[in-house]
Amino acid sequence: MSNHHTRVEPDDFLSPAAPSYVEATSYSDTYDNPFETNIPQRMNSPSIEPDDVPLPGQKPLSPTRSSLPKVSGNIGSNSQSNGGGSSSNNNNLSGNIGSGASLSTGQAMMGSAIDTLDEPVSETLLRDLRNVGAKLQQVLYPKGRKDILKDWDLWGPLLMCLTLSIVLSTRAPTEQKITVFTWIFIIVWLGSAVVTVNAKLLGGRVSFFQSVCVIGYCLFPLVLVSVVSIFVGSLIIRLPLCIVAFGWAAWASLGFLSDSNLANRRALGVYPLFLFYFVIAWMILIS
């Protein structure tokens, strides 16, 4: 060996290479040894043991293994927090929807900023109802925040429509109850859609659902009269009530839709609206 070394020595670049080669082989020996001794240990020992044995060769592995439970622990704790409040999970969703619907209405914006994760369902529903109530109040007494109806929802119109059709169908002759219900339902929804599309076609700048929402909400005075007319039968009281409610509804909806940008065809856009409210007022009057 020494001979060999001295023979090679004159070459300058080989002399450091040779010892390093030797060292490397010795390294690989020390590396290989624990691994090789490990495998037989595994094979010999009961299958449970090797996992717990801290080995030099497995050291890089073992920290990641120990971190795996940590990660899963985190996930577990996450899911546990969800699972613990699984009943409030629904709240979470509905709360978000509710706050989404109440976007852009000045005060309701504050509401969406509040954490709605932990509130009960009743609170969420109540907030939606309050939202509908605020819009109804706006229809009855249009003062101040006109833009509250710009943030549309279809709960109010649905409520109006159902109340109206149920009230009128209960007062209809027995064999016509279903027809009356159907007609009111169709007139309210199709009517408001057709009136809106008509305004759009005439060149007005209205958003479809916003307009449908406004038209539906503006039915509120008529719905009130229809409820009143359950108890008051005489025509002398109901006729002026219906006329007032019709005027009120038409006027309120005009106020909300006034910026629809119809210059010299305004009457063409407004006329169907009047026809719509007039027909419903008439149905209420004769029921």
Next chain:
Amino acid sequence: MANKGAYAAIEIDDDGLEFQSFASSSSPGTSGNITPSNNTPQSRPAGFNTGGAFDPHRSIQDQTVSKPIWSVEYYAKFFDVDTTQVMERCMASIIPKENFLDIMAGNPDLYGPFWIPTTVIFVLFVTSSIVNSINAYLSSTPYTYDIRQLTFAFGTVYSYAFAVPAMIWGATKYFGCQPDLLEMLALYGYGLTVWIPVAVLCILPWNLFRWALVLAGAAASGTFLVRNMYPVLSRAEAQTSKVILILVVFLHGILALILKYRFFAYNVVVTEPGK
């Protein structure tokens, strides 16, 4: 020199690119920004076609030309009318003095043909329920309204306003009269206008008076229909045009009779046993 040339070429390329991108981005964008494109000379030809260049809304027609047929904006060109125009057309259909197609001036709308039948339906329902309630009052029976009147009016009037003109249009097209479906719809739609005052006046409880009213209404709208349809029908052979004309008058007469017996004649039927 060569450098300059290359530079110029690049510049031209640049211009061309910019122009292309502008053109491609402006065509879908027109739906959003209507107002700026109003002042472009594109809107002028349509202004000449339709006769009135003063109306800013008239240019709706230009912007909707390229719209697909299933979009709402596509139909905006059929609603390109003013309040005065619609009133004028309604009056012209009640008192047929001049040719209705001249009044429409090549711009038949769908506003009238939709809203006039709808109005007629609800007016018929309202007047028939008034008549019924007067009946009930006179014969001292409790009044209950009949929602089936509304259903019936709905079916009758809409089928007369939409299905009949479509049928006539199909027939005349088959015989080579080159009819315009929009004009047909407009004729039939505006032709129903006369039934609104007739229906209101038919609340009055004199039977002879109401017969006279119904006949007058039928005559007015009948002459209106026939007069304006004759130029189209005369393009076919004499025999077929006569047949179609008779069909038109026949259907019109049926409508008048249905209205009379279903909606205006209730008074007589109910009060006679009551009195």
